[in-house]
Amino acid sequence: MGRIVVTGGSGKAGGTVITELLEAGHTILNLDLMPMTHPAVHTLKTDLTDSGQVFNALAGQWSLSEPFPEGLPPRPDAVIHLAGYARNMLVPDNEAYRANTQGTYNIIDAACKLGIPKVILASSTAVYGVSFAQGDVNYPSFPIDEDQDVNPTxxxxxxxxxxxxxxxxxAARYGTDIYSLRIGHVFGPDEYNGDIFYGYVHEPHQWKVHGWSYTDARDLGGMCEAALRTSGLGYQVFNATNDTITNLMHTEEFLRSHYPETPITRRLEKFEAPLSNAKIKRLLGFQEQHPWRKYFTLWDKKPVAMRADGPVSST
Ligand SMILES: NC(=O)c1ccc[n+]([C@@H]2O[C@H](COP(=O)([O-])OP(=O)(O)OC[C@H]3O[C@@H](n4cnc5c(N)ncnc54)[C@H](O)[C@@H]3O)[C@@H](O)[C@H]2O)c1
Incomplete structure (x- = not known):
């Protein structure tokens, strides 16, 4: 089992990912600006936008002890980088750009130069350019897979x-394995019966922005675990979504009836998620454990109070 540095472990996705990794037997160090209360995880308050702090944290001790163990601290086996602003409009755009790009650059730069063999990055399905577009934008084709041209605005x-x-x-320069996970909107275990999933099921035409696909936080932990298990793939990008479409229609029937102009480039499984996870299943052996139907209970349609400014969420 590995020694894994997680960044952003104090956040929504990170807490669940860490729980899954601990269950798989890994030792975790959390780098975050905010504390996390887990008896088995030390959080080192680290500002990832400061390269000196990042190098230092990745080369340092894993927990506080008196005295510290003899010798140099062990090198991490991998870094799972989740920290950052998780959507637009949390801070002004220039600050979101500065912090998210600088933090990620610093992690990749330090991990590669310190010889850490694997980095797993939180990217987003927002790169397909529909989630936070200016106005209504269509996907160029279905399924939305990793080969599609991406032109977010x-x-x-x-x-x-x-x-x-x-x-x-x-990854090309240092021979490091770096896997970017394009994560969909993340659902924690208690979130399947809130407004968003209700809307997915009963008002699916509103949810093009999420590609009628989602990511269970526990399964995201499973995807990270699958990425830790498989090595030697160099640089890879994976849609990190769950298996199935988020409404009740067969996927092709839904897409053809709502987007007749958009080409469908291959046969889709009956309920396959339009933001397809076929690649992460094929290359990393990921197997979904938490299909939404297991947790969703609001099968009957009821008037839903949407927010005045429309549905807004992270992707
Ligand atoms: N939540 C989603 O639906 C979603 C969807 C797609 C992608 N993602 C991506 O997944 C990752 C995790 O998302 P989340 O929802 O858990 O976000 P979150 O906001 O809940 O957690 C982010 C964590 O990063 C930490 N952080 C921010 N800036 C930092 C810095 N400079 N140095 C150290 N720590 C810092 C915060 O303190 C926080 O604990 C993000 O990269 C996000 O873009 C999230």
């Missing part, structure tokens, strides 16, 4: 794409 997604490009360059 919003700051958050542009920064994620810059991060993917930095990762690709460093």
């Amino acid at each position: 919003d700051t958050y997604a542009i920064a994620k794409l810059c991060d993917e490009r930095v990762a690709r360059g460093f």
Whole structure:
């Protein structure tokens, strides 16, 4: 089992990912600006936008002890980098761009130069350019897979794409395995019966922005674990989504009836997620454990109070 540095472990996705990694037997160090209360995980308050802090944290001790163990601290086996602003409009655009690109650059740069063999990055399905577009934009084709050309126009997604490009360059130069996970909207275990999933099921035409696909936080932990298990793939980008479409229609029937102009480039499985996870299943052996139907209970339609400014969420 490995020694894994997680960044952003104090956040929404990070807490669940860490729980899954601990269950798989890994030792975790969390780098975050905010504390995390888990007895088995030390959080080192680290500002990832400061390269000196990042190098120091990745080369330092894993926990506080008196005295510290003899010898140099062990090198991490991998870094899972989740920290950053998780959408637009949390801070002004220039700050989101600065912090997200600088933090990710610093992690990749330090990991490669310190000889850490694997980095797993939180990218986003927002890079496909629909989630935070200016107005209504269509996907060029279905399924939305990793080969599709990406041309996002919003700051958050542009920064994620810059991060993917930095990762690709460093992986080629240093021979490091760097896997970018394009994560969909993340659902924690208790979130399947809130407004968003209700809307997915009963008002699916509203959810083109999420590509009628989602990411279970526990399964995201499973995807990270699958990425830790498989090595030697160099730079890779994976849609990190769950298996199935988020409404009740067969996928092809839904897409053909709502987007008749958009080409479908291959046969889709009956309920396959339009933001397809076929690649992460094929190359990393990921197997979904938490299909939404297991947790969703709001099968009957009821009037839903949407927010006045429309649905807004992270991707
Ligand atoms: N939540 C989603 O639906 C979603 C969807 C797609 C992609 N993602 C990506 O997944 C990752 C995690 O998302 P989340 O929802 O858990 O976000 P979150 O906001 O809940 O957690 C982010 C964490 O990063 C930390 N952080 C921010 N800036 C930092 C810095 N400079 N140095 C150290 N720590 C810093 C924060 O303190 C926080 O604990 C993000 O990269 C996000 O872009 C999230």
